[in-house]
Amino acid sequence: MRIYKALRPIHALSFDLDDTLYANTTVIAKAELAMQQRLAQLLPESFENNSLYWFEQRKILARADAEVRHDVSRWRLLALERGLTVQGLSSCEAAEIAELAMSAFLQERTNIQLAPEVRPLLQQLARRFPLVAITNGNADIQKMGIADLFQFALRAGPGGRMKPYPDMFLTAANRLQLQPQHILHIGDHVKSDVLGALSAGCQAAWLNLTPGTLGKLKILPHVEFHQLEDLTKFG
Structure with missing residues (x-):
C-alpha cells in the first residue's frame, strides 16, 4: 500500500463492485x-x-x-x-x-461468485465502518450474499448519474449523514472511482490491478493498493 496524501479521519467506506470485489469480464x-x-x-x-x-x-x-x-x-x-x-x-x-x-x-x-476471502474481509471492515456500495453497473449485493454487511447500495440510473459524476457519492454522504471528506471510496477505475470520488470531495483508495500504470493518472488518489487484503490496515 502506498499513501500519496494525508488521510483525514475515515468514518465510512464506499465500494465499487465490478472489478473491485470480483472480476467482471x-x-x-x-x-x-x-x-x-x-x-x-x-x-x-x-x-x-x-x-x-x-x-x-x-x-x-x-x-x-x-x-x-x-x-x-x-x-x-x-x-x-x-x-x-x-x-x-x-x-x-x-x-x-x-x-x-x-x-x-x-x-x-447477477450470478456472481465472490472469492472466499472477500466476505470475511468485508465483515472485518464492517465491524469498524459503515459500508456502502456505489456502482455504475447492475450487480446485486443481495444475490452476492453480502447485503447484510452494507448499509445500502447505489446504482447509476436510480441512484443518479454514473461515476465520475458526483451524484451517488453525495447521495451516500447525505444518507450516512457524513461530510464527503470522511468517506473513503475504494475502486479500480481511475476515472470513475478515483476522479469521481475526489471530485465529490471524498477520499479515494485506488485498487491498481495493473502495476506500472500510475503514470496514467491525471490526479493522485489518497491511497494506492494492489490487493483487497491491504484494506485490513484500515480495519
Whole structure:
C-alpha cells in the first residue's frame, strides 16, 4: 500500500463492485451469451444476433441521447428493442422479446461468485465502518450474499448519474449523514472511482490491478493498493 496524501479521519467506506470485489469480464461475457441464446430461441435464424450488433445498437442510442448511458439496464433494454424493430418486429413484439432477453441477461449477470476471502474481509471492515456500495453497473449485493454487511447500495440510473459524476457519492454522504471528506471510496477505475470520488470531495483508495500504470493518472488518489487484503490496515 502506498499513501500519496494525508488521510483525514475515515468514518465510512464506499465500494465499487465490478472489478473491485470480483472480476467482471467473465460475468458480462456469460450474461451476453445467455441473452443471445434466449434471443436465438425466440427469433428467426435470419435475424442478426451477436455481441457486435447489440453493442452497435447501444452506441446509436448513446449518440442520440447521452443521458441513456446513466442507467445501463435501461440502456441495454432500449438497445434490444431498437435492434429488433430495425429487423422488422413490431414495437409490441420487440418490447416483449427484449424483456425476456434482458431477464436472461440479468439472471446470469447477477450470478456472481465472490472469492472466499472477500466476505470475511468485508465483515472485518464492517465491524469498524459503515459500508456502502456505489456502482455504475447492475450487480446485486443481495444475490452476492453480502447485503447484510452494507448499509445500502447505489446504482447509476436510480441512484443518479454514473461515476465520475458526483451524484451517488453525495447521495451516500447525505444518507450516512457524513461530510464527503470522511468517506473513503475504494475502486479500480481511475476515472470513475478515483476522479469521481475526489471530485465529490471524498477520499479515494485506488485498487491498481495493473502495476506500472500510475503514470496514467491525471490526479493522485489518497491511497494506492494492489490487493483487497491491504484494506485490513484500515480495519
